[in-house]
Amino acid sequence: MKLLEGNVVGTGLKVGIVAARFNEFIVGKLVSGAQDALVRHGVSADDIEIAWVPGAFEIPLIAQKMANSGKYDMVLCLGAVIRGSTSHYDLVCNECAKGVAQVSLSAGIPVLFGVVTTDTIEQAIERAGTKAGNKGYDVACSGIEMANLIRNL
Ligand SMILES: Nc1c(NC[C@H](O)[C@H](O)[C@H](O)CO)[nH]c(=O)[nH]c1=O
Numbered sequence: 001m002k003l004l005e006g007n008v009v010g011t012g013l014k015v016g017i018v019a020a021r022f023n024e025f026i027v028g029k030l031v032s033g034a035q036d037a038l039v040r041h042g043v044s045a046d047d048i049e050i051a052w053v054p055g056a057f058e059i060p061l062i063a064q065k066m067a068n069s070g071k072y073d074m075v076l077c078l079g080a081v082i083r084g085s086t087s088h089y090d091l092v093c094n095e096c097a098k099g100v101a102q103v104s105l106s107a108g109i110p111v112l113f114g115v116v117t118t119d120t121i122e123q124a125i126e127r128a129g130t131k132a133g134n135k136g137y138d139v140a141c142s143g144i145e146m147a148n149l150i151r152n153l
């Protein structure tokens with residue numbers, strides 16, 4: 001993908017993305033949004049690596065592997081958890097969020113929580129590139145900010 005950009009200086013940042021396949025019609029848009037934000041802000045497309053996992057519950061484990069590998073300046077966690085008719089939604093959301101937070105603190109690098117958690121499909125669509133923006137784009141921008149902040153500490 002070649003974007004017509006201004007004179008964007010390459011950041012040299014290396015980015016790992018963990019994406020959940022569940023609700024892929026949403027998560028695919030989050031991944032595209034994250035890639036767009038990263039490249040527009042100077043990250044080389046060659047410095048972005050994506051690992052797909054079955055669902056949001058599996059994100060923390062692979063995020064941990066990436067974060068502890070020493071290969072990445074940040075890890076973006078992308079997924080979409082949409083409430084069903086049982087309490088499974090709450091368990092998946094809570095464990096995913098808790099796991100991602102624990103990985104970031106233990107690895108000492110930015111591990112961003114870009115998992116959309118919604119009651120309806122419409123809410124998820126709104127956050128995957130329509131009226132509520134693209135949460136993948138947003139967390140990528142936050143990741144760049146955090147990585148640069150850590151570089152300067
Ligand atoms: N219902 C959703 C899930 N459920 C699957 C779990 O994340 C996990 O893969 C399974 O429990 C096996 O360990 N995952 C999502 O990402 N989004 C959902 O809406």
Ligand SMILES: CC(=O)[C@@H](O)COP(=O)(O)O
Pocket residue numbers: 081082083084085086087088089090092
């Ligand atoms: C978030 C989920 O795990 C959900 O899709 C599962 O649906 P259900 O609660 O109806 O089994």
